[in-house]
Amino acid sequence: MYKIYIIEDDPNISKIIVEHLTKYQFECYTVQQFNHIVEEFQAIQPHLVVMDINLPTYDGYFWSRKIRQLSKCPIIIVSARVNDIDQVHGIENGADDFITKPFSLDVLMAKVNGLIRRTYGEYASSESNSISIANTTLNSDTVRLYTEKHESLLTLKEMQLSKLLFEAYPNVVPRQKLLSAIWDDESFVEENTLSVNIGRLRKKFETIQSRLEIKTIRGLGYQLVEAEE
Incomplete structure (x- = not known):
């Protein structure tokens, strides 16, 4: 919605x-x-x-x-x-x-x-701007995260976070890089703002039955990983 x-x-x-x-x-x-x-x-x-x-x-x-x-x-x-x-x-x-x-x-x-x-939507850029890892695809043109049978509409912040994580896969994205890349003025960002947005994004990965998950690397940042079978 x-x-x-x-x-x-x-x-x-x-x-x-x-x-x-x-x-x-x-x-x-x-x-x-x-x-x-x-x-x-x-x-x-x-x-x-x-x-x-x-x-x-x-x-x-x-x-x-x-x-x-x-x-x-x-x-x-x-x-x-x-x-x-x-x-x-x-x-x-x-x-x-x-x-x-x-x-x-x-x-x-x-x-x-x-x-x-x-x-x-349908009139967005015709050049597909998507990244696929495991069974999951992120399309930043349509701002959607999807698997073969399920999809979820992302908020703009969720899309930006996803794109950084997908592009860095399988490496860790430092917390400070996520903050500085998404929020131009960090004075507006409360300490737990990033954690809250990551939490919401994790739920969307679960909702579409993605094999990917966002792992917290303490003291460093976050890493997109493929869950073990």
């Missing part, structure tokens, strides 16, 4: 967007603290962001730039600003699309689906 992070300060508009997207099987999250959007983004690891421009503290342009420094996650700006310069400014600051208020929920839905398909 794809995750949508909604950054909107009007609770009525936010509620309408959530209710509509949820009907189409999207997992929606709304902003809780407007001065901690980056931290919330990293905790949620969404597949797409819906962003207003006029927000408390800093505007949507500021937060789009911050998110774009961390991720290629698609961003749709939804705003009452209708000038061409506002739309240009939004795109220049990292947004992928711009919708003016009042807007049609059907148009929003079409744009969300279009960006999801282009980024993760």
Whole structure:
């Protein structure tokens, strides 16, 4: 299920967007603290962001730039600003699309689906970017981990962690390398953040019945290994 992070300060508009997207099987999250959007983004690891421009503290342009420094996650700006310069400014600051208020929920839905398909699905890069080890394949174009009969959609952080582990196989990936490669600003990372993400990724390996497992190498980092029969 794809995750949508909604950054909107009007609770009525936010509620309408959530209710509509949820009907189409999207997992929606709304902003809780407007001065901690980056931290919330990293905790949620969404597949797409819906962003207003006029927000408390800093505007949507500021937060789009911050998110774009961390991720290629698609961003749709939804705003009452209708000038061409506002739309240009939004795109220049990292947004992928711009919708003016009042807007049609059907148009929003079409744009969300279009960006999801282009980024993760059937219209993603035609050049396969996959790595296979044992019975398991990681495809970073579609952000999926799969075996012959099972597959799991990864969050962006899980995909980045998986890619580092797959590319290093069978060597150990130092903990610091994982942190520095995934989080540009480590001041946002709590001590157990990496461990929590590794734990979630381990469960997904189990869910797809992978023969691979992530082994903790104390004092060093993590290693992808093939489980013994």
